[in-house]
Every structure is written in C-alpha cells, then in structure tokens.
Amino acid sequence: MTRSPSPADDDVRMRGFTHRSTVEDARAWVDQHSSCLPEMELSLSEAAGRVLGQEIISEVNVPDFARSMMDGYAVRAEDTSGASPYNPLALEIHGEILPGQAPTTPVHTGTTVRIMTGAPLPEGADAVIPAEKVQETERDDQIQVLADVSPGKHVGQPGEDISVGEVVLPARRRLRPQDIGVLSSIGIGRLPVISTPRVRIVVTGDELLPAGTRPRDYQITDANSPMLSAMIQRDGGEVIFEGIVADQPDAIENALKEPADVILVSGGSSVGLEDHAPRILAELGTLSIHGIAIRPSSPTGMGLIGETPVFLLPGNPVSCLCAYDFFAGRAIRRLAGLSSDFPYPRCRMPLSRKLVSAIGRVDYARVAIHEGQVEPLAISGASILSSTTRASGFVIIDQDSEGMPAGTEVEVFLYDI
C-alpha cells in the first residue's frame, strides 16, 4: 500500500490481477490434479451413498433354487392337464414344505406337496397350483385340482433376479438403497468403496470471531468454515478444521504444511499486502492459477503443495461459496469418485426480466423462482451471504455473453434438492 503506483501496479490494483484465467482453464487444472482416491473397505450398513471401488460380480444365483411364488401345491404340470371345476383331478398330498426348509419328499405322478410362498420346489415338481384352484376332499391327504397349470407357472427360477457371474453393479457407482439391498442378497457384507477425501479448512482473518460467537467490537463471525464444512460433507469429504488461523505468514505456512488430501484457505487470497496465502503457496509449492474471470470469485487461486491441491478462496462469503462450488468442490467430488458436476438439480425456465452481464467474465447470478419464472436477485454483492439464502438457486452467465433479455429460457441450478 505504500509502494508508488507504477502502471503495472495500478493495473493489478484496479483490476485485482494482471491476468485472470478463464473458468474453463481453472476447471481443466482442477481435473488434471484431482483423480479418484484409492479404495477402502466398509461394511454394507455404512456404504449407502458411497462410491463403489470395483465392479461387483455375483458368485451366487438369486434365488439359488426354484421357489414357489404362491401358497399352494407343488405339482407336475402334466398331471393337471384338462383339470377344471367340471373335471376335477385327484392328487395325493405327500407332505408340506415351508420357506427356508429343504424339500424332502419328491413329487411323482399323482402326488403333490403343500408349499408356501418362498419355499423350494421339491424334486419332480415343475409348477405350483395356487390354493384357490384346488378343492379339498373328505380325505386329509387328497386334493381335487380344478384348473390346469403350465410348466414353470408360479415358480421363481434359479437366478431369475441375479445369476452367477453377472456384473451386479459397475465400479464408480454411487450406491442407492436398492443397491445395498442387492449386495446383501448376494451375500456381500463388506465392500470396497472410494476413500473419503480429508479436506483441511484454513480460515484466516484477524477480524473474525469463531463460529457460534455473537459478533461484537468491530469483528464479524466466521461464516465460511461452517458453510464450507457443510459443503465438504455433502460432497463426500471429511472436514479437518482446527480453528481460525492468525493473519500471520508463519501461522498460515504452518497450517498449509499439515496433512490433507485437499486444502482450502479462506481469506487473504487476493493481491493486497495482507494477502499472504498466494505468496506462501508459491513458496511451499506452486501457485498455478491466481485470479479467475468470474464474478464474484475473481480473487481465487489454486496450486499444489506436493500432490495436494490447495485452493485459495476469497473471504467474502458469496465469493467463497461460488469459488468452492466451481473449483474446490469439484476437486473434492472427483477425489471422492463422484461426478464433477455441480451437486444441484437443474431446471429450465424463462427470465422474468433481463439479466445483464459483461463479456470477458462468467457471472454467478443468484435467482429466485416465482410463478414459473426466473427472477434475478443479485450478481454483485460478494459479502451479502443472505442473497444465497433468499435465492432458489443460481444461473451461470457465460463469459461470452452480455446477458439475456426477459423471456429467455435459462438453466437454473437449484440450491435445494
């Protein structure tokens, strides 16, 4: 601040950065430096929502035996040929099979076995006749069959759900509840999933009070660490946060040397004298990108310490949120084996009024949805976090666009799932 402004310096200060990378280039950098972490093993009950590390091939048939799909009688289908209420055919009952029990008595011509839903079909039988299609006789050990059945009728065949050798789920699948059910049905109790990225949050700023503290005495309360924590967890990461770091080069340097799969620095990311993080990152590793053509997150940086991606996020909370979702969250999602895309549902709706932007930068416009129309709320206002709680979602305005007139159908990313 005490240096005299040279033309180049003036340019830095006026525009923030002498050169700003495009969003596309910054994302390409993210993709280059974030690939899926190795696998870990989890129990089935912990695996819902996790990403499968390897394809799962079944070693069993489901079911593994022919089973009855009805309460009724196991028969040889040919024995029922021509049966009707006017032509009942007698069969002798040779026992009963309950679900989970081994069938002991085979079915021969002229005989049948009582069978319950889910029970295995006995040897010799090839069909089940439902209870309501038979009539009992005066003898306990005999029924009259009142209808004919074809072979296989009311029988669940071995492997009809899943067969041995079948690929049940592909690698990189994010496990649905029913996937957990299918894995259970083939006897899998533990399985390989992609490891959880450990994400270190380094928040700097001497004006900051810890989350949960009422703001006072010309200080503001840290909104970024709790917000980032929630986003990291949503994106499959594990949060490491050890409290606000003093705006001192040594303190920031020490925090950046701690182990993590990804490091997020919030605050001090720009080009002012108090912005230590970019210089420290460049000293400890590389500062690959600093300054991105996106509003409101232009003072964003990224680089590597060893192989660990480090993201320098602006301290203004809207800038921080936007820079997280565009870049840091993308890296975390990729490390976790998830899709690189924004984790938000999308819809398309017309603009209620025009949305103005500037060529040369991407704009992150917070919008509300009212009566099927998209209403622009805010493009600027990097410090107004409440603009993102009032909004339904956001619209991204491409860097080649000057904006869109009212009525244009736009894609909205919805904050709520």
Add this chain to the structure above:
Amino acid sequence: MTRSPSPADDDVRMRGFTHRSTVEDARAWVDQHSSCLPEMELSLSEAAGRVLGQEIISEVNVPDFARSMMDGYAVRAEDTSGASPYNPLALEIHGEILPGQAPTTPVHTGTTVRIMTGAPLPEGADAVIPAEKVQETERDDQIQVLADVSPGKHVGQPGEDISVGEVVLPARRRLRPQDIGVLSSIGIGRLPVISTPRVRIVVTGDELLPAGTRPRDYQITDANSPMLSAMIQRDGGEVIFEGIVADQPDAIENALKEPADVILVSGGSSVGLEDHAPRILAELGTLSIHGIAIRPSSPTGMGLIGETPVFLLPGNPVSCLCAYDFFAGRAIRRLAGLSSDFPYPRCRMPLSRKLVSAIGRVDYARVAIHEGQVEPLAISGASILSSTTRASGFVIIDQDSEGMPAGTEVEVFLYDI
C-alpha cells in the same frame, strides 16, 4: 390353505384382497397420521441438512459497523471533490486501521486514515479511496488524492447483509450450507431443529438369512432391512433394527410393542395363513388399510398402535421398495419436517415404446433412460430387485390409465440425485 374355498375366499385369494384402497386414499391416511415431530436443539455444526424448528430472527446487524471494502484511505468524500491526476489534493495521514481493530483517530477535513479491507470506518469518514487512486508524497504522513469519490463509496454499510429484527430463515427450512454460514454470521451456535424420527424395522421370514450372509440351503439373504435402513436415513430417520424376527405370532407381537415413531414390518403382510402381521396389528391397534391398488405393492397394509403409524410392507423387495417410497417413507419424511414428495429429482422425456398398464391400479414402472428416451424395463417382477438397480428411475402410471403409446412425454423420477 386347508379351508375350502368359498366364493368370497376365492376372491380374496385370487385377487389377494376383497377390497383394495386407492393410492390416493392410502396417502391421505398417511398424511392424517404423520405430522412434524417436536423440536430438539443441535449445534450449528450438526445442523446442515436438518429442518429448522422455528424461524430465526437476527438480533444483530451484519456487519454491525461501516467497513471498508478495499485497501485504501478513509476520507470525507467532500475533501476529494475535483481531485484528478492533473489536480491532486493533499491529505494528511493520521494513522492506520486494521480489520478487527477499533478506530481510534477520527478523520477531519484535510486528514485521512489508512484502512484495510474489512476494517471499521473511523468517525468523520464517509468513503474510502482505493490505494491505487492516490499518490504518495515525499512526506510519509501525506498522500495526494488523484480521483474523487462520492459518499458511501467502497463502504459496506451496517446491516447491509442482515439487519436486526430481520427474519433470516423461515421455520421448516431444510438447512443449506449457506444457511449454516448465515446462522454463524449472526452468532447462532445452537438452534432448534425437528427431531429425528426413530424408525423400527421388523423383518420376518423363516427363509431369511441376516444381511451380509452368503445365501445357502434353500434360504435367501435379507435384502430389505439394509435397503430400508438406507432409505430411512436418506429421509431423515434413525434406524432401529434388532435382527430378523421369527415367523411366530408372539415374536412379531413383541416386536410391534417396542417403542418407535414409525414401525415398518417387512414380510408376512398379505392374506395367507403365514401372514401374521395384519391380524396382530389389528389386535394391538387398528389395521386401517390392507391391500392397495398398486403394482407391485398391493399386499401393503397400514394402521396405528397408539399414535404410532405401522406399515406392513411386502417381503418381495421391489414391492417393499415401492411401498416404502409411496407410503412409509412419506410418513417418515413428514415426521422429519421434510416435503411429502418423493425425494427424487424429476425429468420429462418421451417414451421409446409403449407402456401398458391396467385401469384400476397404479403401476410403478422401472425405466431406463437411453439417448433422451424413456425405455420401460419392468412393471411386474416384484421379486426382481435387480430391475431397480438396472433402472434409471421410475414412471408412475395413474390408475385411470391403460398406459401410454411410444413418444408420449412422461415424468421420470430419477433414482440418482
């Protein structure tokens, strides 16, 4: 099974139930018997994704003081009037203010104070002139102003993000990451959220092996309890599962008497002799609905024990999944304060081929999405859980519909978010 089939009995057995409720009536019953649970208190770090119990009104301004939005100099705007590179105006530097510090020196006519981004504006100043718009002089304690600024320029006003008395978030809001940030910024460390519904899973079936066991000996492995557990957790509930319950009336009765906010019984929900749950529920409380006009979940029941909703879900896993999402999950979501709707994103796309249904029942059709078209996979096959892992999602065919021809645009509920 040994009773002789009377016409009424035959009707029960052939169609499963003498009377089947409509999906609409069953959902109305669910809504009548599930309202939002009371509040509990959580810390901010636990609250992301939870549902807010009460509206939150701010007791503070954010920020609580006028602050600089730039690194520069705090000035009286009128002192810069007419300043330009050709008409520099001198101001005396009376100190410096850093973020988080109280301003000590006021600004008078002809003086200025160095100020950093985020620091409070000193008394007397009403604007900030950025560092690049001034030139230093040979004297350390003087600058030349090279541009004029209007009052308020580069100053963040008190309450510009949030003001005292403002409703920051409405009751019943599902908390977004940025909501957590906003709550932190107003000093909230603990907050009221809707309590977690405790959901008891009672799985019956003597043919079942515990989840994680390889199927053997004419038994199948329980797919429903792990699948239901994942869905319950997704829908904001806490799972209570104490192992598979024997197909014995006493064992089932005891399980139904245990405490819970919702009870899900899987298996034995139909009208066969081994289907004990409907009778036991009727004895312990009320069996309000039994049999619903929906495929593949027609043997679904629901009722109350005391005020606890009890859902009888079919044992076939696709039927179980569908009955959960239509009815039991709806109750859990409502108790948790969430939307009653399916927790799945939706899209609209044309059918690749016709989808056939029957008037008088709702159909839950598993579909795949290929090249922008919706391909029907399965409507029947209640036991084929793999049909729901191969599918992209499902289409609901209304009970008044016989199906839709190829090309019809249908709404798909997508299993993956």
